[in-house]
Amino acid sequence: MSLFQARGLTKRFGGLTAIDDVSIAVEAREIHALIGPNGAGKSTLVNLISGLLPLDAGHLSLDGTDLTPMNAHQRVRAGLSRCFQVTSVFRHQTVRGNLLLAAQAHDGSSFRFLSRRASERQLEDTAMALAERVGLAQEFDRVAGALPHGAQRKLDVALALAARPKLLLLDEPLAGMGPEDSLKMVELIHALRAEEAILLIEHDMDAVFRLADRLSVLVYGRVLVTGSPAAIKADPRVQEVYLGSEEETA
Numbered sequence: 138m139s140l141f142q143a144r145g146l147t148k149r150f151g152g153l154t155a156i157d158d159v160s161i162a163v164e165a166r167e168i169h170a171l172i173g174p175n176g177a178g179k180s181t182l183v184n185l186i187s188g189l190l191p192l193d194a195g196h197l198s199l200d201g202t203d204l205t206p207m208n209a210h211q212r213v214r215a216g217l218s219r220c221f222q223v224t225s226v227f228r229h230q231t232v233r234g235n236l237l238l239a240a241q242a243h244d245g246s247s248f249r250f251l252s253r254r255a256s257e258r259q260l261e262d263t264a265m266a267l268a269e270r271v272g273l274a275q276e277f278d279r280v281a282g283a284l285p286h287g288a289q290r291k292l293d294v295a296l297a298l299a300a301r302p303k304l305l306l307l308d309e310p311l312a313g314m315g316p317e318d319s320l321k322m323v324e325l326i327h328a329l330r331a332e333e334a335i336l337l338i339e340h341d342m343d344a345v346f347r348l349a350d351r352l353s354v355l356v357y358g359r360v361l362v363t364g365s366p367a368a369i370k371a372d373p374r375v376q377e378v379y380l381g382s383e384e385e386t387a
């Protein structure tokens with residue numbers, strides 16, 4: 138069984154079926170990218186999976202746990218963590234402060250048998266380990282709002298990692314980044330795959346095709362095709378969807 142399975146997801150907005158019987162699976166250590174033209178339903182699908190929007194129909198499971206009846210917070214606790222297009226960083230806090238808060242929010246109860254000093258030390262270690270994982274150890278004591286955009290997005294990823302997710306939802310992680318930051322973020326996402334499965338929504342097709350193990354193409358709220366990067370590139374139906382902007386699938 139796949140680590141993550143979504144089956145028959147459906148969402149209507151009045152007369153519009155924005156997501157129409159969508160099924161998608163993500164395996165352990167897989168980067169599964171979701172692509173599609175503007176308005177295809179990618180954001181709606183991510184909101185359904187993370188629990189920000191209620192489903193009209195369908196089922197979701199993660200590592201054998203039924204997520205369907207859970208709200209967004211319960212889904213995070215069950216192992217589904219999300220990075221937002223709009224960063225969720227506390228701008229006036231330092232990197233350390235942000236990561237301590239996140240570590241405490243997700244780990245607080247596991248420290249209740251430790252002394253206060255021991256639990257504080259443990260939280261500090263967790264915060265530093267998160268900073269190191271995303272390459273922000275040098276910026277640990279800097280105020281988050283003063284960091285360059287690329288570093289803030291890394292911090293956003295670290296905040297999502299604090300929940301120790303089994304599946305990480307990355308919603309346009311490269312949005313607003315220059316080429317140098319994009320390259321660093323691609324490297325970071327590539328490295329994350331060793332521990333977290335990733336569902337990636339991203340407009341930068343170069344990055345998507347470099348990172349993804351499999352892709353699903355969403356068109357008018359339906360999955361047109363799922364396959365390897367090579368199969369997706371060669372698929373005439375996909376080429377037709379992107380006709381007029383061939384460089385996007387190149």
Ligand SMILES: Nc1ncnc2c1ncn2[C@@H]1O[C@H](COP(=O)(O)OP(=O)(O)OP(=O)(O)O)[C@@H](O)[C@H]1O
Pocket residue numbers: 150153155173174175176177178179180181182
């Ligand atoms: N809250 C809403 N109420 C009504 N219609 C909506 C709502 N949210 C999305 N839609 C519609 O659902 C469809 C899918 O939109 P969605 O934003 O999910 O697409 P997308 O693939 O994420 O687009 P983009 O790549 O431009 O962000 C669109 O037709 C959109 O107008």
